[in-house]
Amino acid sequence: MPDKIAFLPPKKSVLDRRDIIVSDLADLLPKGCLVSEPRGLVPFETDAFIAYRNVPLAVALPETTAQVAAVLKYCSRYGIPVVPRGAGTSLSGGAIPQSDAVVIGLSKLSRILDIDYANRTATVQAGVTNLNISEAVSADGYFYAPDPSSQLACTIGGNIGMNSGGAHCLKYGVTTNNLLGVKMVMFDGTIIDLGGKALDSAGYDLLGLICGSEGQLGIVAEATVRLIAKPEGARPVLFGFQSSEEAGTCVAEIIGMGIIPVAIEFMDRPAIEICEAFAHAGYPMDVEALLIVEVEGSEAEMDAMLASIIAIARRHGVSTIKESQSATEAALIWKGRKSAFGATGRIADYICMDGTVPLSQLPYVLKKTGEIVARLGLRVANVFHAGDGNMHPLILYNINDPEDAARAEEAGNEILKLCVDAGGCLTGEHGVGIEKRDLMLHQFAKVDLDQQMAVRAAFDPQWIMNPSKVFPLEGRPAA
Amino acid sequence: MTAKAGTPLADIQDALAQKRQMLAFEPLDLRPVLGTTGNTTIGGVFATNASGPRRFVAGAARDSLLGVRFVNGNGEIIKAGGRVMKNVTGLDLAKVLSGSRGNLAFLTEVTFRLLPVPETSATIVISGLDDAQATAAMATALSMSVEVSGAAHLPETVRGRFLGGALPPEPATVLRLEGLSASVTVRAEKLRAALASFGAVSTIDPEATDTLWREIRDVYPYADQTLRPLWRVSVAPTAGHQLIAALRLETGVDAFYDWQGGLVWLRMEADAEAGLMRHFIKAFGGGHATLVRATPALLATTPVLEPQPEAIAALSARIKSKFDPAGIFVSHATPRGMAGRP
Incomplete structure (x- = not known):
């Protein structure tokens, strides 16, 4: 590139x-x-x-x-x-x-310090992986809710830095909604403790600021997170549609009706083919778009919720409905979804976008995304968290072909601008990082960014913390 | 939903009720406790992060707030956040403004998340538990996969004030369930079976459930037309009853518990006893206390908000100076701010 x-x-x-x-x-x-x-x-x-x-x-x-x-x-x-x-x-x-x-x-800060079921909290060092927390409490019937696809590897410190989400945050929220406290080291080595096992803390909501600050406000060394009792059961169901638009409007109607499943994931045909070839999850191959809708609770609850969702899907021309019949099948369905990025990486280089749009705009944005990519002679696979409008178009290209790479970057930028113009944002869970830094002025006015940078400087007046990221290099305040 | 900050909360709730939507965090209304009148505004709700019983499952006001427009101390109009649930584009300034009590900037517009009103609800009552047993019962309930959406303990001194005295005799530990009716029935059955060993279990209907949790939310027992000191204390759920037990050995207090025991509303007989309160909060694992109501004389001499450690206070002052360099947003930090007025 x-x-x-x-x-x-x-x-x-x-x-x-x-x-x-x-x-x-x-x-x-x-x-x-x-x-x-x-x-x-x-x-x-x-x-x-x-x-x-x-x-x-x-x-x-x-x-x-x-x-x-x-x-x-x-x-x-x-x-x-x-x-x-x-x-x-x-x-x-x-x-x-x-x-x-x-x-x-953070890799050596990998100890779980305290698990407190009566207060439903876990306190861990920041290098503990996301999945480690859930695994440590699973046998006792609990889990940690945010579940980014990289949860096997990614750390809780990184999750806080990026305010990570995942497929199941439609119901349980993202990192910021599940974080109770941190021990953080400021730029100058000062150690501060924020929050704890209480649900809210005194003073300004500094935890809320730190979450998603991309390593620019300090380094989190320890975190206290909420644990949640595992549901009695969970059942992912596959809904196949003959067009992405139908699937998109179906999602908007499910949420609009006030039904909040645990997860609603979307895949278009290229994504289905890639994931099925990798995971053999039993995805239907004769559809243009697939929704994975997961409901949870007791059998009676799942039946009741599914009945409402199926009724809505039928109104939107659903052509296949497939319920998982066993825990193994359910695990395969999720394995296929969560390996989407890795599986795509096996067939092509890709850049993954992360724009989020209001649900009502999903069908429109999907259609325009297809047009942008086709115009530039590229291919795209869409696999994303539809329930909260968090899109992940994977733009496929060849990293060794500079022209192809330039076109992919151009397509990515156009798609993100499309998301912002549709009332959404540049990034739902991956963060701005270096990738989307120079697009920030498309979403924010200069004065908005100036306010953010001023607050940033309250934490790190010298701008030494991850300084090349998030904010455009031009127009920064003097350090 | 997006609203101008001065929109009366009542107007918003009326509009939402017609579409069977709600603010999941159940904004509380302290006007009866404070003896104030006037219109609560949506801006005030977010500026004070005013959150009720469902907070421990559905998040606080700050968790529902998606985006804001505000005027900073320089008179600049600024927007932060957006209209979508998932958004990590830049610093989350909406969070730091939520709960800042008008001390950083002037909120002019708020965009927030809605949730559907549950189809039905029920409350399971366990009668006769002391504060420690109640804490254990609530922890048991929350360890189960039944999605309790309210967990409060109402000791005998306050129990008769709820539902016009209609709760069964003896202290009441109350657990709310909400959702599809088939599901609530199943979960209520599971919960009753699991909690029978703690004490006598009864169930109250959806209508009384609505009333009861509104009364818990609005601290109904202490809407007593007095200015006796009233504290709002937030600690770890298992620490609430320990705090009260320790205070009782020193002074006269009356209290009840929400948020599984982690939110304690307590009324002192005479003095606010701020020093004692803060000493014990530290001793039982930390948290914070806000003096919500007291006589003008006490308010003038008591630190109303929890004092901050030095490094955090200094950081907070720097943040304040970045929003409001000239210090024109003066925080009186008075309990009146809790009433939900910007």
């Missing part, structure tokens, strides 16, 4: 002092917690947004909150940029470093 998105120019004062910085950081960290050799740095040069890469100056892998604080205190003293990194699964380049940056990785 052409190097169109610029990073901040590296600070010469930092690069020139590289050896001293590495040596100083080594003094602050235990043995084996600092990576500075060229080969060791390679895994940290990009994340799941592989179109860009930069080798960082060094990578710190602290084992304690105090070590995170020591590294940040040092970096702020010398104006060294810092890029926080969870598992590196960002789809927007949130964890891609810059060449003068110290990456602070």
Whole structure:
């Protein structure tokens, strides 16, 4: 892909002092917690947004909150940029470093500190993976609700940074709705505790600001999250349609009728073919669009809710209805959906968009997306969280063909502008990162961004925290 | 739904009721407790993050708020957030404005999420539990997959004030279920069976359920036409009754519990006892207390809001200066702000 998105120019004062910085950081960290050799740095040069890469100056892998604080205190003293990194699964380049940056990785902060069923909370270090939390409490009948597709790998710290969602957040909300407290290290090494096991905390809603701040306000070292009792049962049902528009209007009507299933996922024909070939989930192959609707509760509840949903689907010309008959079948249906990105990666390079639109606009935006992609001679597979309007068009291209890559980026930008113009936003759960940074002025006026940047500066006046991300490089306040 | 901030809450609720929609966070109305009148506005609801019993499952006002338009201290008109549920485009300024009590900016427009009104509801009552047993019973109920949407404990001193005295004798631990009627029936049965070992179990109908939870929401027992100090305390659910037990050894207090025991409304006999209160909150794992009502003399001498640790107070002051450099939005932080007026 052409190097169109610029990073901040590296600070010469930092690069020139590289050896001293590495040596100083080594003094602050235990043995084996600092990576500075060229080969060791390679895994940290990009994340799941592989179109860009930069080798960082060094990578710190602290084992304690105090070590995170020591590294940040040092970096702020010398104006060294810092890029926080969870598992590196960002789809927007949130964890891609810059060449003068110290990456602070969370991988060694991987302990579950406290599980409290009476208060239904778990307190974990930030490097614990999303799925680890649910697995730790599953046998006792609980789970942690946000479930991004990368949940096997992604960390809770990264989830907080990006305010991650997932398929099941239609009912349970995204990270910000499930986060009760954090221990966070500020840019200068100050450690603050926000929230806790109580449902709300005193003063301004700083937790709400931190969630989704993409590593620009501080580094979360510990988090307290809500646990939820697992439903008695859950049943995904497949609804096949002969057009994407019909499926889209069906979704709008389900939600409009006041029915909130746990999840409504959408796949168009290319996505169905890709996922079925990979997961053998039993998806119908003779339809143009597929909805996976999951209901949960007791058998009686699921039957009642499904009856209403089926009635609506019939009004929209549903051609196939297939209920999962066993837990294995249900797991396969979700495996197919959650492996969509990985399975797509097997057949082509792709960029994944993340715009969110009001439900009433779904059919229109799907149609226009198809037109944009066709005009540029590319292919698209749509697989996304339809219930909350969070679209994920995967634009397929060849990363080794610069012209193809440029067209893919152009298509992506047009699609995101389309989402904003339809009353939506650039990103529902992947974050702005580096990828969508330069589109921010399409969604926000300058004055809106200035206010956000001013608040950002209240946390990090030196702009050392993940500074190349989120806000356009032009028009920033002087640090 | 998008509304101008000055729209009366009552108008919004009327419009929503016609479409069988609602604000899931059940905004509370403290006018009866404060003895105030006037129109609650939707802007005030969000500015105070005023959230009722369903908060512990459906989130607070801040969780329903999708986007805002506001005027900052420089007179600039700014928008933040948007119209869609999922949105991580930039910093979530709507969150920090929600609950900021008009101290950062002037909200002019709010966009928020709606949920359908449940088809029906029921309340399971367990009678005769003390505060500690009630906390255990509520934790049991919430460990089950029955989706309890309200969990409160009404000790004997307040029980008679609810539903015009119609709750069964003895302290009442109340659990609300909502949803499709077939589903509520099944879940109520499961809940009754699981809680029978705690005490006598009874069920109240949807109409009385609506009234009861409105009375819990609006702190009905303490709408007593007095200015006796009233605290709103938010702690971990299992800490609420410990806090009350500790306070009782020191002073005269009356209290009841919402949010599974984590939201405590407590009325002091005479003095506000702020020092004692904050000492015990820390001792039982942290949280915060707001003095919602007191005599003018007490209000003038008591820190109404929970004092913040130094680093957080300094950060909050920096954030304030970024919205309002000249400090024109003066926060009196008075309990009146809780009534839902911007």
